Amino acid sequence: MEVETGELSLIINKxxxxxxxxxxxxxxxxxxxxxxxxxxxxxxxxxxxxxxSKGFEVATFYKALSLKPRGKHTIHVCLGTACHxxxxxxxxxxxxxxxxxxxxxxxxxxxxxxxxxxxxxxxxLAPLVRIDEKDFGKTSPGVxxxxxxxxxxxx
Amino acid sequence: xxxxxxxxxxxxxxxxxxxxxxxxxxxxCTGTGCVSSGALNVFNGLxxxxxxxxxxxxxxxxxxxCHGLCERGPIVVFGNDEILYQTVGKRNLDEDIKxxxxxxxxxRVAEKLLYKGxxxxxxxxxxxxxxxxxxxxxxxxxxxxxxDPEIIxxxxxxxxxxxxxxxxxxxxxxxxxxxxKSGLRGKGGGGFHTGVKWRSCKSAEGxxxxxxxxxxxxxxxxxxxxxLMEGNPHAIIEGxxxxxxxxxxxQGYIYVRDEYPLAVDRLLKAIGQAREYGxxxxxxxxxxxxxxxxxxRGGGAFVxxxxxxxxxxxxxxxxxxxxxYVHTVEKGLYEKPxxxxxxxxxxxxxxxINKGWEWFSSIGTExxxxxxxxxxxxxxxxTGLVEVPMGMTLREIIFGLGNGIQGGKRFKAVQTGGPSGGxxxxxxxxxxxxxxxxxxxxxxxxxxxxxxxxxxxxxVDVARYFLKFLVEESCGKCxxxxxxxxxxxxxxxxxxxGNGIKGDIEHLxxxxxxxxxxxxxxxxxxxxxxxxxxxxxxxDEYLMHIEQKKCPAGVCKTLIKLGINPEKCTGCMRCAxxxxxxxxxxxxxxxxxxDAEKCIKCGNCYDVCRFDAVIIE
Numbered sequence: 001m002e003v004e005t006g007e008l009s010l011i012i013n014k015x016x017x018x019x020x021x022x023x024x025x026x027x028x029x030x031x032x033x034x035x036x037x038x039x040x041x042x043x044x045x046x047x048x049x050x051x052x053s054k055g056f057e058v059a060t061f062y063k064a065l066s067l068k069p070r071g072k073h074t075i076h077v078c079l080g081t082a083c084h085x086x087x088x089x090x091x092x093x094x095x096x097x098x099x100x101x102x103x104x105x106x107x108x109x110x111x112x113x114x115x116x117x118x119x120x121x122x123x124x125l126a127p128l129v130r131i132d133e134k135d136f137g138k139t140s141p142g143v144x145x146x147x148x149x150x151x152x153x154x155x
Numbered sequence: 156x157x158x159x160x161x162x163x164x165x166x167x168x169x170x171x172x173x174x175x176x177x178x179x180x181x182x183x184c185t186g187t188g189c190v191s192s193g194a195l196n197v198f199n200g201l202x203x204x205x206x207x208x209x210x211x212x213x214x215x216x217x218x219x220x221c222h223g224l225c226e227r228g229p230i231v232v233f234g235n236d237e238i239l240y241q242t243v244g245k246r247n248l249d250e251d252i253k254x255x256x257x258x259x260x261x262x263r264v265a266e267k268l269l270y271k272g273x274x275x276x277x278x279x280x281x282x283x284x285x286x287x288x289x290x291x292x293x294x295x296x297x298x299x300x301x302x303d304p305e306i307i308x309x310x311x312x313x314x315x316x317x318x319x320x321x322x323x324x325x326x327x328x329x330x331x332x333x334x335x336k337s338g339l340r341g342k343g344g345g346g347f348h349t350g351v352k353w354r355s356c357k358s359a360e361g362x363x364x365x366x367x368x369x370x371x372x373x374x375x376x377x378x379x380x381x382x383l384m385e386g387n388p389h390a391i392i393e394g395x396x397x398x399x400x401x402x403x404x405x406q407g408y409i410y411v412r413d414e415y416p417l418a419v420d421r422l423l424k425a426i427g428q429a430r431e432y433g434x435x436x437x438x439x440x441x442x443x444x445x446x447x448x449x450x451x452r453g454g455g456a457f458v459x460x461x462x463x464x465x466x467x468x469x470x471x472x473x474x475x476x477x478x479x480y481v482h483t484v485e486k487g488l489y490e491k492p493x494x495x496x497x498x499x500x501x502x503x504x505x506x507x508i509n510k511g512w513e514w515f516s517s518i519g520t521e522x523x524x525x526x527x528x529x530x531x532x533x534x535x536x537x538t539g540l541v542e543v544p545m546g547m548t549l550r551e552i553i554f555g556l557g558n559g560i561q562g563g564k565r566f567k568a569v570q571t572g573g574p575s576g577g578x579x580x581x582x583x584x585x586x587x588x589x590x591x592x593x594x595x596x597x598x599x600x601x602x603x604x605x606x607x608x609x610x611x612x613x614x615v616d617v618a619r620y621f622l623k624f625l626v627e628e629s630c631g632k633c634x635x636x637x638x639x640x641x642x643x644x645x646x647x648x649x650x651x652x653g654n655g656i657k658g659d660i661e662h663l664x665x666x667x668x669x670x671x672x673x674x675x676x677x678x679x680x681x682x683x684x685x686x687x688x689x690x691x692x693x694x695d696e697y698l699m700h701i702e703q704k705k706c707p708a709g710v711c712k713t714l715i716k717l718g719i720n721p722e723k724c725t726g727c728m729r730c731a732x733x734x735x736x737x738x739x740x741x742x743x744x745x746x747x748x749x750d751a752e753k754c755i756k757c758g759n760c761y762d763v764c765r766f767d768a769v770i771i772e
Contacts, residue, residue, distance in 0.1 A: 018471075019471050020469065020470055020471035021471065022471045023452070023454050023468070023471065024451070024452055027413070027452060027454070050471075054472070057472075057473045058454075058471070058472065058473050061454070061456065061473035061474065061630075062413075062453075062454025062455055062456050062473075062474075063454065063455035063456060064413040064453075064454045064455035065454060065455075079375075080375030080376050081375045081376035081532075081533070081570065081573070081604070081606045081617075081620065081621075082375070082376045082532040082533050082538075082606055083375075084375075084620050085533050085534060085606065085608060085612055085617075086533070086534075087757075087758070087759075087762070090735070090757040090758070090759065093755070093757070094735045094757075097735070097736070117414065117455075118373070118375050118457065118624060118627075118628070119373070119374070119375035119376065119377070119378075119414070120187075120414050121187060121372065121377075121378035121381040121412075121414065121415060122187045122188050122191055122225070122378065123376050123377070123378055123530055123532035123533075123538065123606075124188050124225030124226050124228075124530075124532055124538035124539050125188055125191055125192065125225060125228075126532065126533075126538075128191070133416070134191075135187065135190070135191030136191065137188070137191045137192055140733070140759065141733075141735035141757055141759050142732075142733045142735065142759070144735070
């Protein structure tokens with residue numbers, strides 16, 4: 001993956017090149033590319049004067065960062081305790097079946113990446129599904145198809 | 156801006172008189188819960204409707220933080236008379252908006268949207284009458300749902316930043332003395348005395364000093380801090396500024412979970428406004444006191460809620476904890492004295508300064524003062540946020556405020572303290588909730604997650620759930636946690652899949668003790684709690700899984716089989732249409748059949764059947 005170093009520099013400058021903001025810089029880059037390209041990690045480390053090993057440690061330690069390319073839409077099925085009790089695992093399994101992917105993977109057409117998350121803090125609406133920035137509350141296996149279609153049709 | 160107490164008064168009275176110009180103030184909850192129930196559509200729809208009626212100068216529509224009753228969202232409260240409307244726009248948005256506009260115009264009540272009691276006949280008008288609110292004591296959450304979190308004048312008009320002005324006129328030692336005497340303890344789970352912590356940080360050698368608000372609310376099932384950060388960010392900022400003044404710090408940080416984008420947004424806006432008004436920055440309120448706050452987004456790592464890991468994370472490193480031979484108040488962030496408190500603790504500070512320590516210490520129990528916010532979730536009727544005085548019993552919270560168990564099912568346990576806590580059975584429901592009592596039951600108060608479980612919740616599966624969570628979230632630094640928790644997960648997973656063997660329970664107990672003793676940080680030390688507490692109170696359920704290969708709650712998939720009772724099945728076809736794999740067949744008004752080969756045992760049919768015809772064997 002080719003990364004646009006000019007854009008990366010802009011992001012780094014936003015944080016005045018302060019290396020304590022490396023996580024925030026990575027998050028901003030990920031927002032741009034929908035994932036964190038390895039090349040970008042290298043570039044950021046060089047610019048901040050951080051050894052690549054340390055930068056890579058940060059990039060792999062935090063679950064929010066993904067070094068693997070992501071699909072156009074990211075589906076987060078919440079599996080916090082409340083969601084787990086109210087049937088969250090059944091919802092995530094239904095997504096796996098409908099999209100024919102395993103959790104953590106991206107569909108062949110590059111449309112969806114399926115992920116689970118340990119709590120989105122909307123426990124009263126369990127089980128919760130967040131796609132990109134939209135939340136769906138009180139879901140069940142029965143509504144999964146409709147949710148997927150809403151995003152497929154919205155292309 | 157040159158800020159002073161007179162200036163605060165002026166802003167407050169100016170804003171108040173502006174508000175008095177409106178005939179009606181309508182508060183729409185825009186917390187994460189209500190937003191996902193469609194609150195923004197309600198907000199936009201109502202705003203447009205009011206505008207087209209030409210009432211914009213008479214009716215103010217406000218976005219507020221979380222009202223707490225997320226189950227009945229979107230929540231709309233008519234501010235002046237505190238009439239609460241629930242599930243607005245859930246069935247028909249246009250109709251509900253029309254109804255609300257009519258109630259504004261004709262000054263009447265929209266009966267249809269009022270909160271209803273169990274028997275569906277009693278309707279509750281005001282927030283004060285609804286049992287969910289009536290039993291609460293909302294202090295920290297008092298302004299949540301009333302003020303617009305994005306307008307600093309609204310906070311000021313409700314008494315905001317007066318505590319900072321008062322504190323700054325006091326001697327720093329006196330401020331600490333007040334907090335100490337009030338009995339305030341850390342609400343993030345530790346329960347450490349806040350005043351003692353502040354004093355240690357102040358007297359520690361080193362400069363600069365830092366103050367940090369921990370908003371990395373990682374406990375699954377808990378969202379108190381999210382609601383505070385979203386609903387009343389200025390209270391946190393004000394609390395931190397008071398703390399910074401007392402301790403002698405000029406730089407603070409708020410560490411927020413990556414999963415809370417709205418909270419980050421609101422905090423950044425609030426900090427910007429506070430700077431503009433001179434509550435942050437140089438020479439605050441004309442005194443020789445400089446203080447500013449930075450917001451730090453987490454990266455989705457549970458362990459970063461642990462104080463030392465959080466500080467390492469702010470330094471730009473992988474957030475691993477360290478041993479606390481030297482406390483963080485002496486050597487914390489960048490090896491400098493650092494005072495870290497939870498978001499809710501900081502938000503409690505302004506009230507104590509305003510109303511006095513005597514007032515605060517008169518609330519609660521002997522050793523746990525004030526109130527605590529809980530997120531009451533799971534299989535309970537009224538899910539949402541509740542704030543209660545310390546010492547209220549679990550039964551009062553779950554069956555009083557929470558209105559009992561969903562679907563009239565039987566209560567089984569309540570889980571508190573997240574992955575560090577435990578499950579408490581029915582026999583201990585009359586235990587008053589405070590820092591010490593829950594620990595004596597093998598659980599802990601934790602940050603305030605309260606997850607209610609019913610007869611359809613399998614306790615072995617719950618233990619398995621938390622272990623899986625902890626396996627994923629263990630940072631891997633120390634062996635007992637990294638390997639021990641993984642081994643414990645292996646055993647419980649085996650029990651759930653029907654391969655448990657005699658001795659597994661004893662093995663788990665032994666491993667649990669070792670992990671607890673040998674781990675470096677709180678995550679590992681408390682990791683065995685969910686397993687040990689479920690073994691302690693639900694040993695029989697473990698034995699059923701191991702000896703009889705049965706899951707009485709009907710959750711562990713390899714141990715159950717679903718079938719349909721032909722005598723009860725009415726052939727309504729509901730289960731067939733809801734089955735995600737289409738394994739249920741049957742004609743209308745004919746008995747349905749489940750194809751055991753294709754069935755994935757998700758239990759959906761069991762949950763949707765209205766005739767109890769689906770049976771779990």
